[in-house]
Amino acid sequence: MSPAVPSKTTTLLRLARQGPVRARDLDDAGIPRAYLKRLCDRGLLEQVDRGLYRLVDAPMTELSTLAEVSKRVPHAVICLLSALQVHGMTSEAPHAVWVLIDRHARMPKVTSPTLEVVRASGKALEHGIEMRVVDGVKVQLTTPAKTVADCFRFRRHVGLEVALAALKDYLRKRKGSIDVLVEAARADRIYVFMRPYLEALA
Numbered sequence: 001m002s003p004a005v006p007s008k009t010t011t012l013l014r015l016a017r018q019g020p021v022r023a024r025d026l027d028d029a030g031i032p033r034a035y036l037k038r039l040c041d042r043g044l045l046e047q048v049d050r051g052l053y054r055l056v057d058a059p060m061t062e063l064s065t066l067a068e069v070s071k072r073v074p075h076a077v078i079c080l081l082s083a084l085q086v087h088g089m090t091s092e093a094p095h096a097v098w099v100l101i102d103r104h105a106r107m108p109k110v111t112s113p114t115l116e117v118v119r120a121s122g123k124a125l126e127h128g129i130e131m132r133v134v135d136g137v138k139v140q141l142t143t144p145a146k147t148v149a150d151c152f153r154f155r156r157h158v159g160l161e162v163a164l165a166a167l168k169d170y171l172r173k174r175k176g177s178i179d180v181l182v183e184a185a186r187a188d189r190i191y192v193f194m195r196p197y198l199e200a201l202a
Contacts, residue, residue: 004087008031008032008035009027009035009038009039009100011031012026012029012031012035012036013039013044013055014038015029015079015121016054016058017055017058018043018054019054019071019135019136019137020048020052020053020054020067020068020071020137021045021052021053021054022051022052022053022071022072022133023036023052024051025052034064035061036053040053043056044056044186047074047128048068048112049068049110049111049112050109050111051072052068052071052072052078054068058135059120059200062085062093062120063086063134064134064135065113066082066086066095066097066134066138067135067136067137067139067141068113069097069099069110069115069132070137070138070139070140071103071137072108072110072135073099073110074105075101075102075105075107076099076100076140077099077100077101077125077129077140077141077142078097078098078099078100078107078139078140078141078142078159079098079099079100079103079118079141079142079146079147079150080098080100080116080118080142080147080150080151080157081116081158081162082094082097082098082155083098083103083142083147083150084147084151084162084166086132086141086200087115087144087147087175088177089144089147089166089169089170089171089173090162090165090166090169091164094116094120095114096115096116097113097114097115097116098115098116098117098118098148099115099116099117100117100118100119100120100125100153101117101118101119102119102120102121102125103119103120103121103122103125105119110166116157118150118154118157118184118186121201123187123188124153124187124188124189127146127184127187127188128142128143128145128146128147128184128187129141129142129143130142130143133157138198139171143180143184144170144175144176145167145170145175145176145180145181145183145184146184146187148163148165148166148167148170148185149181149184149185149187149188149190149194150188151163151166151189152167152190152193153165153183153189153190155187162167163197164197166193167197167198167201168195168201171202172198177197178202181198182198185198
């Protein structure tokens with residue numbers, strides 16, 4: 001007797017248990033998109049944004065919104081206040097998900113959660129990126145050193161006081177070496193501005 005083939009509903013629910021599901025994920029699994037509406041009608045799935053679904057009883061963490069954004073905008077890098085939160089370098093929960101994208105990339109079309117978008121290119125975009133898995137989704141994230149450098153670079157967006165607090169936390173909690181921080185600041189072309197603050201605190 002050949003093993004029973006799991007139903008499309010079972011396969012879809014298994015997918016959803018691994019993290020947020022995009023409509024296009026169903027195409028790869030050979031499941032008609034109509035199953036999304038069926039499972040929403042049955043109260044098993046909920047639509048969290050255009051083309052993005054999750055289990056109604058999925059465990060939500062403070063980082064779940066990062067997974068949702070990364071699923072929708074795979075090229076985006078979680079940065080600034082959101083990265084500070086992940087690295088435990090702030091006690092404040094950001095009001096939006098902060099992402100870094102290429103200077104020439106199209107603006108992400110995400111209605112929920114709220115996005116704050118900053119742009120960069122070259123080393124300022126590529127340096128200091130690490131990968132985390134959140135709710136089963138690969139999330140690109142700036143490293144602690146890059147996050148601090150970015151806070152200085154984008155101080156008009158987040159405020160100089162946030163950048164200084166991030167620098168103090170980086171040094172106090174030993175999130176990395178000063179050399180690594182200087183390297184990140186040079187990649188961001190912000191080292192000359194940041195240097196006096198670093199020398200005062202280090």
